[in-house]
Amino acid sequence: GSCSFMNCWEILGIEPTGDRRKIQDAYEQQLKFASEDEAKSLEAAFREAVGDDPGPVKQASDTVQTEPHREVQDEEPDRPLDANEGQVVREVVIQIKALLND
Secondary structure: OOOOOOOHHHHHOOOOOHHHHHHHHHHHHHOOOOOHHHHHHHHHHHHHOOOOOOOOHHHHHHHHOOOOOOOOOOOOOOOOHHHHHHHHHHHHHHHHHHHHHH
């Protein structure tokens, strides 16, 4: 997967699953105790875990015009991200890495 600094399932505290409801429950559970930085990691992990289905987070994608260069998702090989979604995830991961490296 593209969660290189920590496995997104570890962040969410659950076994890898395709069940979006379980992922969301775990995400909301972890969020209650998360600091601001952890919340950002959680959000990225949640989006990766659910395969970042097109949702309300779509606005950013048309402003991002970088190369759609990204790692291959191994969690859900049957549902490849399209270039725009991949870029959004990448931007978020880059921001988190920048935060962690302060």
